[in-house]
Amino acid sequence: MIRGTIHSLNPDKSEANKLMPTQPTTTPVLAINDLRTWFHTADGLAKAVDGVSYHVNSGETLGVVGESGCGKSVTALSILRLIPTPPGEIVSGEIRLNGQDILALPLNSMRRIRGNRVSMIFQEPMTSLNPVFTIGYQLAKIFTLHRGATRKEARQQSLAILEACEIPSPARILKAYPHQLSGGMRQRVMIAMAIGCNPDVLLADEPTTALDVTIQAQILDLLLKLQQRMGMALVLITHDLGVVANFARRVVVMYAGKKVEEAPVDTLFRSPGHPYTRALLQSVPVLGRNEKFLKEIKGMVPPPFQEIKGCRYARRCSEAEDACRRVDPPLKTIAPGHLVACLKR
Amino acid sequence: MPSAIGHNKPQGRYRDFWQAIRRLLHNPITCLGLAIVALLLVAVIFAPWVAPYPEQGLGKSNLKERLAPPSSRHILGTDNLGRDIFSRIIYGSRISFQAAVMVVTIVVAIGVPLGLLAGYFGGWIDDLIMRFADMILAFPSLLLAIAIVAFLGPNLINALIAISLPWWPWYTRLVRSQVMSVKEMQFIESARAIGASQKRIMFRHILPNCVAPIIVQATLDMGYIILAIASLGFLGLGTQPPTADWGVMVSEGREYFLKQWWISTFSGAAIFLTVLSFNLVGDGVREALDPKIRWRFQKK
Amino acid sequence: MALFIIKRIGWLAFVLLGLCVITFTLSRVVPGDPAAVYLGSRAKPEQLEAVRLKLGLDKPVPLQFAFYLRDLLHGDLGSSLRTHRPVLKGIRDHLPASLELMFVAITIAVLIGVPLGVIAAKRENTVSDHLSRLFAVACTSLPSFWLAMLFQIVFFRWLGLFPIGGRLDTVVGLTNPIEHLTGFYLFDSLATGNWTALRDSAWHLCLPAVTLASYSTGLIARMTRSTMIEVLREDYITTARAVGVSEKEILFLQGLRNALGPTMTTAGLCFAFMLTGTFFIELIFFWPGLGTYITNAILLNDYPVIMGVTLLMALFYVSVNLVVDILIALVDPRVRLK
Numbered sequence: 001m002i003r004g005t006i007h008s009l010n011p012d013k014s015e016a017n018k019l020m021p022t023q024p025t026t027t028p029v030l031a032i033n034d035l036r037t038w039f040h041t042a043d044g045l046a047k048a049v050d051g052v053s054y055h056v057n058s059g060e061t062l063g064v065v066g067e068s069g070c071g072k073s074v075t076a077l078s079i080l081r082l083i084p085t086p087p088g089e090i091v092s093g094e095i096r097l098n099g100q101d102i103l104a105l106p107l108n109s110m111r112r113i114r115g116n117r118v119s120m121i122f123q124e125p126m127t128s129l130n131p132v133f134t135i136g137y138q139l140a141k142i143f144t145l146h147r148g149a150t151r152k153e154a155r156q157q158s159l160a161i162l163e164a165c166e167i168p169s170p171a172r173i174l175k176a177y178p179h180q181l182s183g184g185m186r187q188r189v190m191i192a193m194a195i196g197c198n199p200d201v202l203l204a205d206e207p208t209t210a211l212d213v214t215i216q217a218q219i220l221d222l223l224l225k226l227q228q229r230m231g232m233a234l235v236l237i238t239h240d241l242g243v244v245a246n247f248a249r250r251v252v253v254m255y256a257g258k259k260v261e262e263a264p265v266d267t268l269f270r271s272p273g274h275p276y277t278r279a280l281l282q283s284v285p286v287l288g289r290n291e292k293f294l295k296e297i298k299g300m301v302p303p304p305f306q307e308i309k310g311c312r313y314a315r316r317c318s319e320a321e322d323a324c325r326r327v328d329p330p331l332k333t334i335a336p337g338h339l340v341a342c343l344k345r
Numbered sequence: 346m347p348s349a350i351g352h353n354k355p356q357g358r359y360r361d362f363w364q365a366i367r368r369l370l371h372n373p374i375t376c377l378g379l380a381i382v383a384l385l386l387v388a389v390i391f392a393p394w395v396a397p398y399p400e401q402g403l404g405k406s407n408l409k410e411r412l413a414p415p416s417s418r419h420i421l422g423t424d425n426l427g428r429d430i431f432s433r434i435i436y437g438s439r440i441s442f443q444a445a446v447m448v449v450t451i452v453v454a455i456g457v458p459l460g461l462l463a464g465y466f467g468g469w470i471d472d473l474i475m476r477f478a479d480m481i482l483a484f485p486s487l488l489l490a491i492a493i494v495a496f497l498g499p500n501l502i503n504a505l506i507a508i509s510l511p512w513w514p515w516y517t518r519l520v521r522s523q524v525m526s527v528k529e530m531q532f533i534e535s536a537r538a539i540g541a542s543q544k545r546i547m548f549r550h551i552l553p554n555c556v557a558p559i560i561v562q563a564t565l566d567m568g569y570i571i572l573a574i575a576s577l578g579f580l581g582l583g584t585q586p587p588t589a590d591w592g593v594m595v596s597e598g599r600e601y602f603l604k605q606w607w608i609s610t611f612s613g614a615a616i617f618l619t620v621l622s623f624n625l626v627g628d629g630v631r632e633a634l635d636p637k638i639r640w641r642f643q644k645k
Numbered sequence: 646m647a648l649f650i651i652k653r654i655g656w657l658a659f660v661l662l663g664l665c666v667i668t669f670t671l672s673r674v675v676p677g678d679p680a681a682v683y684l685g686s687r688a689k690p691e692q693l694e695a696v697r698l699k700l701g702l703d704k705p706v707p708l709q710f711a712f713y714l715r716d717l718l719h720g721d722l723g724s725s726l727r728t729h730r731p732v733l734k735g736i737r738d739h740l741p742a743s744l745e746l747m748f749v750a751i752t753i754a755v756l757i758g759v760p761l762g763v764i765a766a767k768r769e770n771t772v773s774d775h776l777s778r779l780f781a782v783a784c785t786s787l788p789s790f791w792l793a794m795l796f797q798i799v800f801f802r803w804l805g806l807f808p809i810g811g812r813l814d815t816v817v818g819l820t821n822p823i824e825h826l827t828g829f830y831l832f833d834s835l836a837t838g839n840w841t842a843l844r845d846s847a848w849h850l851c852l853p854a855v856t857l858a859s860y861s862t863g864l865i866a867r868m869t870r871s872t873m874i875e876v877l878r879e880d881y882i883t884t885a886r887a888v889g890v891s892e893k894e895i896l897f898l899q900g901l902r903n904a905l906g907p908t909m910t911t912a913g914l915c916f917a918f919m920l921t922g923t924f925f926i927e928l929i930f931f932w933p934g935l936g937t938y939i940t941n942a943i944l945l946n947d948y949p950v951i952m953g954v955t956l957l958m959a960l961f962y963v964s965v966n967l968v969v970d971i972l973i974a975l976v977d978p979r980v981r982l983k
Contacts (some may be wrong), residue, residue, distance in 0.1 A: 082886055086770065115888035122887075127880040132902045138885075145889050193888060374779055480663040485921040485958045491943060492671045492951070572788055576925070579790055595791060606798050613791030620786040628782065 027099050028055035029233045030079070030118070030201045035093035037071075037078045040086070044305035048074040050257040051093075056201065056233040061224070063248030063265065064237045065280070069301050071257040072237045076203045080120055081110050098200065116146040119194035123206040125186035129178035136174030139193055146197045157196065165192045166222060184215035188222065195226055201233045208243070220247055241284055245269060250337070253277050256302055256312040259331065263338040273340035275317045311343070319344055369633040378625025381618055388438040395435055402432035404587030412605045422607035424597060430608060434615045437589040441619065444501065445570040448509050449563050456513035457559065460520025461552065465528065475521070478514035486511035490573070494582040501590075504583035508573045512566075519562055523555040561630055568623030575616045591616045653967050664959045665717065668952045669710050722956075723949035725942070732953035735938055741828025742812060743934030746926070747919045749831075749854040754861035755912055761862075762869025762908075763896055769874055777866065784863025789922060793856045793929040800852060807852050810931035817845045853930045857922055861915035868911040872904040879903075906973050913969030917962040 037049040049071040056062045064072045077083050078090055081103075095103045102113060122128050130138060139161070140154035149157060155174070162170035165188045178186060187207065194202055204223065208216035224247055227234045236248055244251055244265065251268045253261040253276065261274040272278045279297045299316035302308060310325040311317070317324065321344070329343045369375055388395055396402045397419075407427035415422045421430035463474040481489075493507035577583035578592025586593060591612045598608030702709070716723065722732035758781075765777040800807045808814065812830060813823070821841040826833045830846035833839075876882065877900055885899050920935070927936035935954060942950035 080887055082883055111889045111891060113889075114886065120887045122880060122884065124880055128884045130881040130885065130899055130903070133899070141890065142888050190884070193884075372775075374775055374782075377779075476659075476663075480660055480667070483660050483664065483959050483963050484667070485955065485962065487921050487924060488939075488955050488958065492955075495943065495946075496671065568786065572786075575788060576790070579925075595788075595794070599794065602794055602798060603802050606802075609791070609794050610798070613788060613794065616788045617783075617786055617791060620788070621783055624782050624786050625779075628778075 026057070028096075029058045029098055030235070031055040031094075031096040032075065032079070033094040033096070035075060035078060035095065036091040037074050037083060037088060038091050039088050039304070041305060046304035047257050048088075048304050049078065052254065052257070052259050054252045054259060054262060056235055058200070058233055059227070059231045060250065061227065061234045061236055061248045063244035063251040064235060064254060065239060065241060065244055065251060066254035067239060067301055069256075069304065070254040071304075072254050073205050075254075076120060076205050076235065076237055079203060080114050080118060081107070082120075112146070115142050115194070115199070116197045117199050118201045118203065119197075119199040120203040120205065121187070121190045121194045121207050124210050125183050125190055126210065128190055129186060131178055133177075134174065135176055135178065135181070135189055139174070139189065139196065142193055142196045158192075161192045161196045162189075164226065165189075165195075167192070183211055184219065187211060187215075187219055191219075191222065191226070195230065195232070198230055199232055201235065202227070203235045203237070205237045206239070207236075209238070209240070216243075223247075241280065253280075256308075257304060258312060258341065259339075260313065260341045261339065262331075267335070267338055273334055273338060273345055274313075274342050275319050275344075276313050279316075279318075311341075366633075369629050372629055372632070374625055375629025375632075378622045378629065381622030382626055385438055385442065385619060385622065388435045389442045392435050392439055396429075396432035398429040398432040399436075401428040402436035402589055404428070404589070406587075412601065414605070415607055421611045422605070424594070424608045425601060425605075430594075430611050433589040433594060434591065434612060437591045437594065437612070437615065438619075440501075440584060440588060440590050441571045441574060444505055444574050445567050448505050448512070448570045448574075449566065451505070451509040452513045452516055452566075453559065453563065455509070456516030457520050457555075459513070460517040461524055461555075463517065464521040464524025471521070474517065478517050481511055482514045484511065487576070490577065491580070491582060494577065499582045499585065501584045501588075504574060504577045507577070507582075508570065512570075515566075516559065516562065519558055520555050523558055527554045561627065564623065564630060565627035568620035568627075571623075572616060572620050650967075650971065653970065657963050657967065660963055661956070661960060664956060665714060666710075668955050669713060673706060673709075673948075717956075722953035725950045726947045727942070727945055727950075732949050735950060736935065736953060736957060738828075739933060739935045739938040742932060743920065743923045743927070743936065745829045745831060746850065746853055746857060746923060746932065746934060747916060749850055750857035750919060751861060751912065751916045753854060753858040754865050754915060757858075758862045758865030759869050759901075759908065762866040763873050763901060763904075765866070765870045766873030766877060767892075767896055778870070781863040781866040781870070784859045785867070786863075787859050789856060789860065790925040790929055792859055793853070793926055796852045796856060797929070808849055810849075810853075810929070812846060812849050812932060813842065814845050814849070817842055821845075853926050853932055856930075857919060857926050860922065861912070861919065864915055865908065865911055869904060869908045872907045873900060876900045876903045909972060910969050913965050913972075917965040920958050920961055 031053075032055065033053050035049055035052050036047070039046040039048055052071065052075055054062065054064070064075070066072050074083065079095055079102075081090070083090060090103060093103065094101050097113065097118060102110065105113075129135070136155065136158060139158040140149075140151070143149040143154035143157045144151070147153075147157070158174060159170050162173060167173055167185065167188050173181070173185075173189070178189075181189065191207075202223075207223065208219050211219060220243065223234065223236075236243065238244060248265050250262065250264050252259055253268075253274065255276050261268070261272070261277050263273070268277065269281065272281055276297075279295075283295045283297060285294055297316055302312065302315070310323075310327055311320070311329050314320040314324040324343055327343065329341045331339045331341045332345060333339050334345050392402065393399045398407075401407055405428070407423065407429075409427060410419070410423050411425055411427035413419055413423040413427070419429045419431065421434070423429055424433065459474050459478075463471040489511045490504075490507040493510060494503050497503035497506065574583055575590065575592030575595070578590040579596045581593075581596065584590035584593055586597070594612035595609045595616075598605070598610075598612065602609045704712075713723075720733065722736075724731050725735055728735065761777055761781070765774045765781075768774045796807075797809055801809045821839055823830055823833050823839060823842045823846070824837045826836055831843065831850070834843040834846060873896075877896075882895060882900060885895050890899065923932070923934055924936040924940070926932060927934045928940060931937075935958075939951060939954045941947070942954070
């Protein structure tokens with residue numbers, strides 16, 4: 001039996017999930033508008049996120065894909081304001097949580113949102129837990145911080161959330177130290193810490209990349225199950241298109257600090273609009289197909305401190321023209337819910 | 346992401362070197378240290394021209410003006426024999442600096458080869474050398490130095506020997522760990538595969554890779570060696586008067602220091618500033634060479 | 646864990662044996678006639694000869710060493726040539742003064758150094774960070790004898806705030822003498838309710854303790870700072886922030902706990918090093934501790950004292966290292982539960 005913090009079934013939210021039109025008719029639970037996060041490094045100004053906007057609706061899973069260095073993680077960290085402020089700086093933009101701009105909030109108010117209304121789980125479960133404190137201590141902290149729980153109450157709530165995350169013998173786990181747990185188990189603990197206070201939004205930054213393949217599927221299934229049960233929005237950041245295909249409703253594709261495409265998941269895989277998206281899809285090897293060479297995208301992602309005129313992808317694009325190198329393409333709506341930043345659409 | 350250009354080409358190495366120099370100078374505190382070291386070197390090299398009263402610096406007394414407070418004639422005052430403190434400090438820098446260089450030489454000459462041997466051959470040679478080194482390190486070094494000077498007789502050379510003997514194990518340890526990590530690297534295997542002799546491998550391949558940490562450590566140690574020399578001088582176990590040694594000057598000034606405070610204060614300040622400057626420079630060098638500090642922006 | 650301790654103790658015994666050899670060799674090669682020290686300068690040759698026989702100086706050196714080791718194992722460090730009293734007693738009389746000084750000094754060093762290092766780490770690369778680093782480096786660069794004299798000039802001569810030296814004011818020593826329980830004046834006067842003496846001994850402790858603490862403060866601050874900087878870059882710190890923990894708690898609780906290992910090692914080594922560090926402090930502040938005891942012995946070549954104290958200092962140094970290693974194992978669960 002699950003006590004306390006979790007909604008066992010939220011019929012409104014799961015129904016809404018199925019019937020959700022592609023355009024949000026209600027306010028999205030999280031909306032990022034024109035976010036710019038830059039870093040002042042010794043090698044120059046690195047514009048890690050340069051004018052990115054996307055939104056997630058309540059109960060929805062948004063996939064954010066892109067190669068390493070495209071800024072997808074920095075965007076998520078900016079939401080919780082976890083960017084180290086020298087050398088980083090959130091230069092401009094809005095981040096609206098249920099309509100309220102949280103970028104304008106002072107840091108103490110921001111702390112009350114972290115782990116409470118917006119949570120995040122990270123890529124490396126092996127290093128994401130404090131090695132000198134027990135799991136119980138670190139897990140109970142969210143309840144004492146955000147729910148004003150006493151130690152006994154926090155312990156009970158910790159046990160409940162561990163059970164919900166399908167962690168066996170939770171009482172023993174509470175007394176254990178992180179190094180005594182496997183990677184998959186640690187990631188489950190991280191998930192427990194993130195959803196313990198029933199957040200509105202969960203940001204999952206490559207949650208399964210560092211795990212074994214068999215565990216990956218378990219963790220993702222768990223995430224989906226918890227999301228549906230609790231009705232929270234899930235932003236799934238990954239470079240793995242397979243994950244996106246199976247778990248996301250809508251997808252955002254990022255490249256070199258900008259959003260280059262946004263579409264519902266079926267549309268993205270059936271008729272991708274941006275040349276980069278198409279190249280990504282082509283480069284995924286398919287089991288059974290007899291391929292002699294892996295299709296690669298020629299070239300490399302440009303380093304973030306390099307100033308580029310025109311479309312950032314132009315140098316690697318097979319369809320690039322002169323205009324592409326001069327003008328930075330704006331996002332165009334080519335179909336309902338489908339946006340592409342390409343001059344040739 | 347580090348810049349992808351120039352990493353494997355020879356220019357890449359020079360570029361790294363100048364980047365390191367730039368990083369070194371970027372820190373204002375390191376620059377302060379470098380400035381003081383520069384002043385020190387000026388005093389060491391140009392003593393006869395910089396000191397206002399060179400003969401007094403060398404020891405000639407001037408009893409008419411003994412125990413004079415700082416004034417326009419003697420900017421740091423005079424000591425109990427009327428000698429100009431400022432000049433004495435400048436000449437003292439010569440003694441300190443030369444002595445420190447000699448100590449570093451002795452320490453490196455003993456410690457580095459032992460470390461090479463211990464690290465390269467391992468086994469019982471390693472055990473023997475390291476146990477001996479550990480034993481010396483377990484000793485309170487000041488006491489050991491005092492005992493050695495008591496045995497050999499109090500003068501500067503013996504003081505230098507007394508300081509070097511407890512000091513060399515640090516370099517043995519340093520070199521040994523460097524050698525042990527370099528030994529595992531691939532290019533040593535290749536050298537052995539083409540039949541290079543052990544001595545050749547040691548000297549041509551392993552030793553060059555150990556040089557940088559030795560230099561950094563020696564720079565850091567210079568200040569403390571100067572302090573050790575001054576400490577022995579303070580106890581009367583090092584340089585003997587009338588040679589100007591900062592430690593001796595502090596000790597000489599002690600008799601008068603409640604009234605004529607300038608003697609001990611300024612000579613002691615010279616020791617302090619010297620040690621400080623070497624520490625600052627050493628810190629800066631270590632930071633400039635540390636690859637971890639370079640890339641703080643490492644988000645995926 | 647137990648095996649770990651046993652191995653370390655075995656190593657300790659071996660090192661001590663080597664130290665005995667070194668100390669013994671040094672004491673026998675230092676110039677001067679021990680017999681003359683024993684009897685004083687006006688002894689007649691026959692008396693000197695008698696004393697030499699008595700001290701066993703006529704026997705071959707290796708045999709002398711064997712006797713020395715045998716006595717050592719019985720806890721007999723010999724007797725001072727000057728005072729004719731057992732070295733062990735001399736050490737017991739002088740040690741508390743040094744230890745009290747060291748305890749107060751290490752407490753000061755940790756109380757100032759650790760917070761300084763933590764705050765500097767948090768404010769990495771700002772002006773306050775640079776200033777605190779400069780302060781820490783300056784602390785480790787100070788010649789202790791110079792700092793001691795400066796303190797005396799400023800705080801005694803010019804400001805009249807503190808005494809020039811000694812452990813206790815002679816008058817207070819006569820009117821409110823401290824009952825000898827442990828030899829630690831602070832503890833003894835507190836335990837017997839002797840408030841005058843407590844105040845006075847604390848007052849006398851100030852300047853010497855701060856002087857002794859200076860080097861360690863700088864070292865501890867630097868070690869704490871660099872370790873904290875590494876710790877603050879770790880992923881679990883980001884997790885703690887992502888969960889809403891306050892910066893103060895991240896710094897002083899979650900972060901510092903991880904930085905304790907190297908910091909404690911440094912503090913332990915500083916404490917060990919202080920025993921020799923008291924040497925100059927005791928000289929300048931007229932502090933009747935171990936340093937004074939051995940200084941008098943050195944001046945006279947009183948070799949049993951020199952050997953005994955040196956051996957003790959080395960033993961102390963090695964033991965402190967061992968204790969530090971054990972403490973680290975206790976604090977870090979990863980080491981403990983291996």
